Amino acid sequence: DAGVIQSPRHEVTEMGQEVTLRCKPISGHDYLFWYRQTMMRGLELLIYFNNNVPIDDSGMPEDRFSAKMPNASFSTLKIQPSEPRDSAVYFCASSFATDYEQYFGPGTRLTVT
Amino acid sequence: EDKVVQSPLSLVVHEGDTVTLNCSYEVTNFRSLLWYKQEKKAPTFLFMLTSSGIEKKSGRLSSILDKKELSSILNITATQTGDSAIYLCAVEARDNNDMRFGAGTRLTVKP
Numbered sequence: 527d528a529g530v531i532q533s534p535r536h537e538v539t540e541m542g543q544e545v546t547l548r549c550k551p552i553s554g555h556d557y558l559f560w561y562r563q564t565m566m567r568g569l570e571l572l573i574y575f576n577n578n579v580p581i582d583d584s585g586m587p588e589d590r591f592s593a594k595m596p597n598a599s600f601s602t603l604k605i606q607p608s609e610p611r612d613s614a615v616y617f618c619a620s621s622f623a624t625d626y627e628q629y630f631g632p633g634t635r636l637t638v639t
Numbered sequence: 640e641d642k643v644v645q646s647p648l649s650l651v652v653h654e655g656d657t658v659t660l661n662c663s664y665e666v667t668n669f670r671s672l673l674w675y676k677q678e679k680k681a682p683t684f685l686f687m688l689t690s691s692g693i694e695k696k697s698g699r700l701s702s703i704l705d706k707k708e709l710s711s712i713l714n715i716t717a718t719q720t721g722d723s724a725i726y727l728c729a730v731e732a733r734d735n736n737d738m739r740f741g742a743g744t745r746l747t748v749k750p
Contacts, residue, residue, distance in 0.1 A: 574680060
């Protein structure tokens with residue numbers, strides 16, 4: 527298996543633009559997690575899905591953020607409109623269960639100017 | 640390509656035992672190495688190491704970085720059942736701030 531795949535690896539956009547981050551989990555994993563990593567706040571859980579259904583989105587910063595998982599092999603995290611404070615590395619991870627090892631993707635580095 | 644390798648993948652011990660978890664890395668322009676504890680959902684931060692040879696301690700947990708060997712160890716003394724978790728190691732690169740995670744070590748502490 528290629529592991530968790532994220533795209534793009536780097537994204538630079540202007541404030542106000544819509545940004546879509548993509549994730550392909552490891553086949554067979556029922557859980558998918560979206561995280562944001564910044565120097566100031568460290569690693570933050572934004573949302574996680576079980577069998578494509580969002581279970582806990584309490585970590586989503588505000589309404590500008592939305593996440594979907596239309597099928598077992600694909601998820602998106604969308605920011606609309608983007609702001610400079612959204613600049614961070616966004617990680618996607620997948621696992622068999624919440625207390626199983628989470629396999630992290632390489633991350634998407636987002637820069638909003 | 641950058642990579643982070645943790646060992647062992649899993650470990651079963653009894654309460655009171657001391658454990659040592661390993662993390663080795665190959666990262667261009669190393670900035671820091673981080674240890675996390677994952678019990679449910681999100682990993683919680685344990686340590687960040689940037690300098691070689693300086694031990695960081697928090698209660699029964701301690702960690703040290705060896706930049707020459709490109710590795711770090713996480714020690715847990717007098718283990719308790721509450722230490723049962725997956726311990727993740729991640730390495731940050733300096734130039735692009737990219738972070739790469741290891742696959743984790745699953746620690747089970749039996750009473």
